[in-house]
Amino acid sequence: MTVQKTGHNYTKIAFIPLQTNLFNIVLVAFLLSIGSFDVCAQEIPKRNSPIPIKKGVVIPLDTVKKSAKVVIDTINNPIKAVVKDSIPEKKTFLKSKVKYKADNYVNIDQKKKLVTLYDKAELYYEDVELKSGIIVLDYEKNEVYAGRIKDSTGKYTQYPNFKQGANEVQPDSIRFNFKTQKALIYNSRSDQGEFRIKAQVTKKENDSVYFLKSVRFTTSKDVDNPEYYFQTNKVKFIPGKKVITGLTNMVIADVPTPIALPFAYFPMSKETNVSGIILPSYNDSNTRGFSLQNGGYYFALSDHYDLTFLGDYYTNGSYGLRFESSYAKRYNYRGNINFRYENLITSERGFPDYAKQKIYNLQWSHSRDNKSNPNSTFSASVNLGSSKYFQQSINQANVGSNLNNTLSSSVSYSKTFNSIPQVRMSLSATHSQNTQTEVINMTLPTLQLSVDRIYPFAGKDDIKKGFFKNINLQYNLSGRNSITTTDSLFFKPQMFRDAQVGVQHSIPLSTNFKLFKYFSGSTSVNYEEVWYAKTIERNFDVDQGAVVDKTVNGFDAYRTYSFSSSLGTTVYGTFNFGEDKKIQSIRHVMRPSLSYGYTPSFEKYYDTYDSDGTGTISKQYTRFEGGIFGAPGLTNSNVLGFDLSNTFEAKVRDTDSTKTEPKKIMLLNNLNLSTSYNLDADGVTSLAWSPVRVSGGTQLFKEKMNVNFGATLDPYAIDNSGTRINTFNIDNGGSLFRMTSANMTLNYSISSQQNDKNKNKKDDQTQRNGGREDDLFGRNTVNNGNVSQFDDDGEDPGEDVISEFFTSKLPWDMTFAYSLTYGNNNREREIIGNSIMISANADLTPKWKAGISTGYDFVQNGVTYTQLRFERDLLSWRMDFNWTPFGTNANWGFFIGIKSGVLSDIKWDKRSTSTR
Structure with missing residues (x-):
C-alpha cells in the first residue's frame, strides 16, 4: 500500500499545516501499514505484553487518531484534508485583495x-x-x-x-x-x-x-x-x-x-466656517499718524450666520469699528448687514486745524426666496448714515460711493390674502439722503392696501367682453408717515414732531372697449378721499410783520373726483425697395393715442387771508397745503392729451451669402412725441398748449453704441422778462417751435474679444452705493478689497507663451460715454453740459495690465475724475498701483501681496491720505 503523492497545485498549501506533526504522522502511517499487513497475512499469536515505546517519545491517543485521520483524508482528498486540519492556519497580513x-x-x-x-x-x-x-x-x-x-x-x-x-x-x-x-x-x-x-x-x-x-x-x-x-x-x-x-x-x-x-x-481646515483672528495691516497718515487697520476676529457662529469684527486705530487717537455679518437659510432667505463707526481726530489739540467728528454708515441687504412662502415677500436694501462718511472715512476709498450724491434705502413686506375678492397688502419704509445738502427724506412707514377688481355686470365664468361687462371697480388705500430732516436732527425728537401723516382712499370705476374694430378705448371715474392728522391756519402776524402758518393738530379730510378717457390704435406701414436691394424694406409702426381728463374746481376747501395786514389785499389758500398727498385744486382741469410712439425697423440683405433670409435691424427703438391742450385755458394765467416733448433712442454699430436723445419744443413766444405769452412763436417772427431744452447721451463699449471675462467686474459695494458698473468713475480701492484686473480663474499662460515676444493681438476694452445738454428757456442758447468720459484697459504683456478712467468737461474746461491703474501678475503674488493725480480726491495706493487667501495677510499696502 502506497501513499498517493499530493498534486502539484496543492503541494505548497498541503504541507504547510502538516510540518508541525511530521514525525508523528510518519510514525502513525508506519504503524497503520504494519497493522494492515497483519490483517491480510498469517495469524500471529497474541502477546501478553505491549510493544515497548522509545523513551522520551509520547504520542497521545487523540493525536494519533487525529493524525491518522489527516493522513487518510490527505490521501483521499488533499483539499479536504487541509480544511479539516485541527492545527490553526497562519493568518496572512493582507486583509483584502x-x-x-x-x-x-x-x-x-x-x-x-x-x-x-x-x-x-x-x-x-x-x-x-x-x-x-x-x-x-x-x-x-x-x-x-x-x-x-x-x-x-x-x-x-x-x-x-x-x-x-x-x-x-x-x-x-x-x-x-x-x-x-x-x-x-x-x-x-x-x-x-x-x-x-x-x-x-x-x-x-x-x-x-x-x-x-x-x-x-x-x-x-x-x-x-x-x-x-x-x-x-x-x-x-x-x-x-x-x-x-x-x-x-x-x-x-x-x-x-x-x-x-x-x-x-x-x-488648513477644509471647513468653511472656522473662527479665527484677522491680522491687521500697517499704514500711516500725515494727519493721523501710524495705524493698524482691519484687525479683528471672525466668529463662525453657525452654519446659517457669522460675524466679523474689525477695528482701526491711529496714534493720534482716531479709531474705527466695523461689524459685518452674513446670514442665509437655503430655500428661505439670505442677507448681510454691515455697520461702520469712526471717531476721527484731525491734527493735534491746540492747533488751529484741530477737528473732531463722528461718522457712521449702516448697510443691510436681505432677500427672501419666493418658494418659502408664495403669498408673502420681504426684502431690504438699506444704506444710510453720515452724509460725509465716504468722503471722510479713514478706511474707505470707494470711488463710486464718493462721487455719488445720494444714499437710499428701502425695506418692504407684502402679503396676499387669498380671499374673494383677493386682497394685497404691502408695508414699506424708504429713505433718501442728499450727501451734499444733508437733507433726509423718509417714510416710516408706508401702507398700501388694494382689493382686486370686481366686475359687477359679469358672471363668474362670463367672458368679459364689451363696455358693460368690462365695468370694474377697485379699492385702494395708501397711508404714509413722511419725515423731512437733516443729518444734525436725525432720530432726534424734533424729527418726529415735524412728521407729516396722511391716508388716501381711492375707488376707481373703469371699463375698456373696442371701437370700430381697430381702436381700443378706456374710460374711468375716480373718487378720492384724503385724511390728514394736521393742517395749517394762515394769517398775517402783526408782531412779526409777516404772514405765518400755524399748525393745527387734529383730524381733517377733503374729497375729490375726476374723469378720464383714452382712445388708441396701432398703424403698420412697410416700404418695400426690392429683394435685390441692400435695404429690402423698412417697417414703420405708429401707436397714436388720444386722452381726455377732467377734474373740477374744489373751491369750497379754500379760505382767504390778509396778505399785508391792512385788509385790502386778500389771497386764497387751503388748509391742506403742504400735505403729503397734495391739496384739492382751485381751478378746473380740462385737458386733452396726444401721444405718438414710433418704431422703425429695416430688412437688409445678409452679408453671409449662405443665408437666404434677410437680416432685421432696428433703426429706432422708439421715437415719442407728446403734448396736451387745456380746454379751460384763459390765455393769461394759463396757456392752452403745453410744450411738445420729443424723445427717442437707438443702437448703432452692432448694438454696441446706445444713443438716447430728447428735446422740449414750446409753441409760444416769451417776452423780454422770459415769461411765456399767449402768442405763438411763429407769429412773433420765430420758427414754429422754440427749442427750450435738448439733451443727448452716447454710451459705447467695445473690446478686442467678443466675450471679455474681465470686463465690468461687478462690485457690490459700489453698486449698492449708487455707483456705475463700468470703470468710468474708476475702480474701487477700498483697503483690503481691491479687485484684480486679471481673471484669477483663468489658466496660467505658462513659460512657453511668456517667453515668446508679445506680438499677438493686444487684448483691450474701452467704455465711452458722452453727454450734451442744451438750454434755451430765456433765449440764452447755452450748452449747459458737455462732457466726455472714457475708461480703457489693456494687456501690455501677458503679465502686465494697465487702465485709465478720465474725462473732460467742455463747459467747466477741466478734466473730470481721473484714475490710472497698473497691475502686475507675479504668479503667486499680485502687485498693483492706483493713482488719482489731481482733484479733491487726489491720492495714490500701492499694494503687493500673496494672492492666496490663506496667506493674504502677507502683503504691503501703502496709500496716501486724500487731499479732501
Missing part, C-alpha cells in the same frame, strides 16, 4: 517572497493607490517599495504617486508598511488646500500625523521652482487641519529674506 499590474513585467519570487512590478506599475490595496515606475512588494515584511526609473536617455521618469484616502503624495521614492500604516517618503510633493509642500524626508506615523524634514511650502504652482517659499527644517503636519513648524524663513527667488519666525502655525 491586492490588485497590481505593470506594462513591462511582473516577477514573483516565492523564495524571497517578493513581487516586482516594472514600467507603469500600479498597485491597489484597500484605500491605497500606488503608481510608479517600479514597485516591489515584500509580502513577508508586509512592505511595499516604489521608485522612479530611467528612460533611454538616462532621465528619471514615472515618479511615484501615492494616494491614501484624500491625501496624495508625489515623491522620488516611498517605503510603506501595510500592517503599521507607517511610511518613509523621500522628496515628497503634495497639495494641501492652497499650499504646495515639498520635503526631503517625510515620516508618516498614521493617517493623521506626518513629520517632515527640510521642508519648503508655498502657494506657487511650481513647487520645484517656486518664485517664493517658506523654508523650515522641522514640520508636524496634520492633513486637512494644521501645519506646525519650527524656525521658518521666507525665501524669495531663492534668496533668503530677513523675514523669519521662531515658529509658525497655518490652519
Whole structure:
C-alpha cells in the first residue's frame, strides 16, 4: 500500500499545516501499514505484553487518531484534508485583495517572497493607490517599495504617486508598511488646500500625523521652482487641519529674506466656517499718524450666520469699528448687514486745524426666496448714515460711493390674502439722503392696501367682453408717515414732531372697449378721499410783520373726483425697395393715442387771508397745503392729451451669402412725441398748449453704441422778462417751435474679444452705493478689497507663451460715454453740459495690465475724475498701483501681496491720505 503523492497545485498549501506533526504522522502511517499487513497475512499469536515505546517519545491517543485521520483524508482528498486540519492556519497580513499590474513585467519570487512590478506599475490595496515606475512588494515584511526609473536617455521618469484616502503624495521614492500604516517618503510633493509642500524626508506615523524634514511650502504652482517659499527644517503636519513648524524663513527667488519666525502655525481646515483672528495691516497718515487697520476676529457662529469684527486705530487717537455679518437659510432667505463707526481726530489739540467728528454708515441687504412662502415677500436694501462718511472715512476709498450724491434705502413686506375678492397688502419704509445738502427724506412707514377688481355686470365664468361687462371697480388705500430732516436732527425728537401723516382712499370705476374694430378705448371715474392728522391756519402776524402758518393738530379730510378717457390704435406701414436691394424694406409702426381728463374746481376747501395786514389785499389758500398727498385744486382741469410712439425697423440683405433670409435691424427703438391742450385755458394765467416733448433712442454699430436723445419744443413766444405769452412763436417772427431744452447721451463699449471675462467686474459695494458698473468713475480701492484686473480663474499662460515676444493681438476694452445738454428757456442758447468720459484697459504683456478712467468737461474746461491703474501678475503674488493725480480726491495706493487667501495677510499696502 502506497501513499498517493499530493498534486502539484496543492503541494505548497498541503504541507504547510502538516510540518508541525511530521514525525508523528510518519510514525502513525508506519504503524497503520504494519497493522494492515497483519490483517491480510498469517495469524500471529497474541502477546501478553505491549510493544515497548522509545523513551522520551509520547504520542497521545487523540493525536494519533487525529493524525491518522489527516493522513487518510490527505490521501483521499488533499483539499479536504487541509480544511479539516485541527492545527490553526497562519493568518496572512493582507486583509483584502491586492490588485497590481505593470506594462513591462511582473516577477514573483516565492523564495524571497517578493513581487516586482516594472514600467507603469500600479498597485491597489484597500484605500491605497500606488503608481510608479517600479514597485516591489515584500509580502513577508508586509512592505511595499516604489521608485522612479530611467528612460533611454538616462532621465528619471514615472515618479511615484501615492494616494491614501484624500491625501496624495508625489515623491522620488516611498517605503510603506501595510500592517503599521507607517511610511518613509523621500522628496515628497503634495497639495494641501492652497499650499504646495515639498520635503526631503517625510515620516508618516498614521493617517493623521506626518513629520517632515527640510521642508519648503508655498502657494506657487511650481513647487520645484517656486518664485517664493517658506523654508523650515522641522514640520508636524496634520492633513486637512494644521501645519506646525519650527524656525521658518521666507525665501524669495531663492534668496533668503530677513523675514523669519521662531515658529509658525497655518490652519488648513477644509471647513468653511472656522473662527479665527484677522491680522491687521500697517499704514500711516500725515494727519493721523501710524495705524493698524482691519484687525479683528471672525466668529463662525453657525452654519446659517457669522460675524466679523474689525477695528482701526491711529496714534493720534482716531479709531474705527466695523461689524459685518452674513446670514442665509437655503430655500428661505439670505442677507448681510454691515455697520461702520469712526471717531476721527484731525491734527493735534491746540492747533488751529484741530477737528473732531463722528461718522457712521449702516448697510443691510436681505432677500427672501419666493418658494418659502408664495403669498408673502420681504426684502431690504438699506444704506444710510453720515452724509460725509465716504468722503471722510479713514478706511474707505470707494470711488463710486464718493462721487455719488445720494444714499437710499428701502425695506418692504407684502402679503396676499387669498380671499374673494383677493386682497394685497404691502408695508414699506424708504429713505433718501442728499450727501451734499444733508437733507433726509423718509417714510416710516408706508401702507398700501388694494382689493382686486370686481366686475359687477359679469358672471363668474362670463367672458368679459364689451363696455358693460368690462365695468370694474377697485379699492385702494395708501397711508404714509413722511419725515423731512437733516443729518444734525436725525432720530432726534424734533424729527418726529415735524412728521407729516396722511391716508388716501381711492375707488376707481373703469371699463375698456373696442371701437370700430381697430381702436381700443378706456374710460374711468375716480373718487378720492384724503385724511390728514394736521393742517395749517394762515394769517398775517402783526408782531412779526409777516404772514405765518400755524399748525393745527387734529383730524381733517377733503374729497375729490375726476374723469378720464383714452382712445388708441396701432398703424403698420412697410416700404418695400426690392429683394435685390441692400435695404429690402423698412417697417414703420405708429401707436397714436388720444386722452381726455377732467377734474373740477374744489373751491369750497379754500379760505382767504390778509396778505399785508391792512385788509385790502386778500389771497386764497387751503388748509391742506403742504400735505403729503397734495391739496384739492382751485381751478378746473380740462385737458386733452396726444401721444405718438414710433418704431422703425429695416430688412437688409445678409452679408453671409449662405443665408437666404434677410437680416432685421432696428433703426429706432422708439421715437415719442407728446403734448396736451387745456380746454379751460384763459390765455393769461394759463396757456392752452403745453410744450411738445420729443424723445427717442437707438443702437448703432452692432448694438454696441446706445444713443438716447430728447428735446422740449414750446409753441409760444416769451417776452423780454422770459415769461411765456399767449402768442405763438411763429407769429412773433420765430420758427414754429422754440427749442427750450435738448439733451443727448452716447454710451459705447467695445473690446478686442467678443466675450471679455474681465470686463465690468461687478462690485457690490459700489453698486449698492449708487455707483456705475463700468470703470468710468474708476475702480474701487477700498483697503483690503481691491479687485484684480486679471481673471484669477483663468489658466496660467505658462513659460512657453511668456517667453515668446508679445506680438499677438493686444487684448483691450474701452467704455465711452458722452453727454450734451442744451438750454434755451430765456433765449440764452447755452450748452449747459458737455462732457466726455472714457475708461480703457489693456494687456501690455501677458503679465502686465494697465487702465485709465478720465474725462473732460467742455463747459467747466477741466478734466473730470481721473484714475490710472497698473497691475502686475507675479504668479503667486499680485502687485498693483492706483493713482488719482489731481482733484479733491487726489491720492495714490500701492499694494503687493500673496494672492492666496490663506496667506493674504502677507502683503504691503501703502496709500496716501486724500487731499479732501
